[in-house]
């Protein structure tokens with residue numbers, strides 16, 4: 332992280348910001364420094380109790396209070412920081428949090444869980460270090476903890492923090508409304524299992540902007556019940572790209588409606604922009620989706636709709652019950668790492684409809700010839716440049 336000069340100046344800036352924010356909060360609310368509750372930033376002390384106590388007290392006032400984590404390395408968790416709080420609350424992470432690496436803590440579904448909070452801000456320039464390397468080899472035998480969970484959180488903001496080496500997803504946003512996530516940094520190795528950057532489900536009015544995400548799974552994944560989601564100015568890679576899905580795994584899933592992804596770049600990722608559903612009959616719809624101004628740099632599957640997702644054992648192949656309609660791919664340019672640059676494999680029982688392809692220019696320079704596209708059950712229209720040639724019907 333500190334090898335990135337932009338990030339270093341950002342740290343300096345965030346320190347200056349810290350001074351002004353501290354002054355501002357002092358004027359209005361109180362600062363609850365975890366050290367005053369017995370926390371020690373020595374990388375060894377178990378600070379879970381101290382953090383709970385600081386949070387509890389900060390939560391008891393109508394003023395905008397701050398839980399302050401100063402510079403240092405704080406071992407903490409698993410921990411639940413719960414509301415409702417009486418007023419707005421700021422989790423100001425200036426130092427670094429490190430997750431436990433013991434086996435017991437690795438079988439709980441969260442490391443740091445924020446829930447039932449209105450007007451939460453998480454910022455401060457610090458790092459959530461999930462210590463994932465200790466647990467990744469165990470990814471197949473148990474569900475590992477998600478680093479930062481937000482459940483039932485509203486009108487909130489996450490910015491200027493880093494998530495490093497989560498054991499499972501970095502951020503999971505569930506049943507939330509009106510959340511802005513911006514200027515965050517997500518880092519994990521390209522081969523770390525299941526480390527999605529930000530996963531959304533059952534949430535609406537979410538903005539994710541101006542962030543750098545490099546991880547082992549989807550940079551951003553958008554699950555069932557996501558509505559009015561805007562993603563812009565994200566640099567993704569390594570990772571699996573920006574994905575809607577997987578959908579249709581269980582019956583009665585909520586629809587996905589209104590997802591707008593714009594001005595994003597994908598570098599050495601498995602996918603660029605993707606919609607993925609299980610090959611199962613459970614019905615739902617995905618509609619009003621735009622992927623616009625996407626820059627590709629050596630991406631294996633730049634544009635992909637895959638409705639035949641059916642890895643062995645967990646599924647018996649059949650036609651997907653998820654209906655995909657009104658999806659626009661526009662201004663998508665750059666290079667593919669495989670020849671099949673565009674794949675639109677839609678459901679035989681629920682064909683994709685109203686797909687729009689506009690100004691597509693994807694080059695492939697490897698063996699086998701120019702970039703190509705492959706469609707099944709995909710209907711729509713194209714406008715402007717089409718390279719590879721469109722296969723829409």
Ligand SMILES: *[C@@H]1O[C@H](CO)[C@@H](O)[C@H](O)[C@H]1NC(C)=O
Nearest residue numbers: 377379380408409431433436
């Ligand atoms: C830290 O303390 C909490 C209780 O305060 C406990 O639940 C947790 O297991 C402890 N973590 C470690 C790594 O010992």
Ligand SMILES: *[C@@H]1O[C@H](CO)[C@@H](O)[C@H](O)[C@H]1NC(C)=O
Nearest residue numbers: 432433434435437465466469
């Ligand atoms: C992973 O599994 C191994 C073998 O079962 C165990 O010894 C180790 O403690 C586990 N690590 C974690 C973080 O759960």
Ligand SMILES: *[C@@H]1O[C@H](CO)[C@@H](O)[C@H](O)[C@H]1NC(C)=O
Nearest residue numbers: 535536537538559560561591
């Ligand atoms: C997303 O962008 C659209 C179009 O600019 C806007 O109408 C909508 O309100 C935005 N949604 C959010 C959650 O910011």
Ligand SMILES: *[C@@H]1O[C@H](CO)[C@@H](O)[C@H](O)[C@H]1NC(C)=O
Nearest residue numbers: 541563564565566594595596
């Ligand atoms: C597009 O994203 C890049 C970062 O990847 C950013 O520098 C640029 O300002 C963004 N442009 C717009 C118009 O938002």
Ligand SMILES: *[C@@H]1O[C@H](CO)[C@@H](O)[C@H](O)[C@H]1NC(C)=O
Nearest residue numbers: 637638639674675676705707
């Ligand atoms: C798309 O469908 C074609 C033809 O059925 C198949 O060869 C290809 O493997 C499929 N691609 C994906 C990603 O499912």
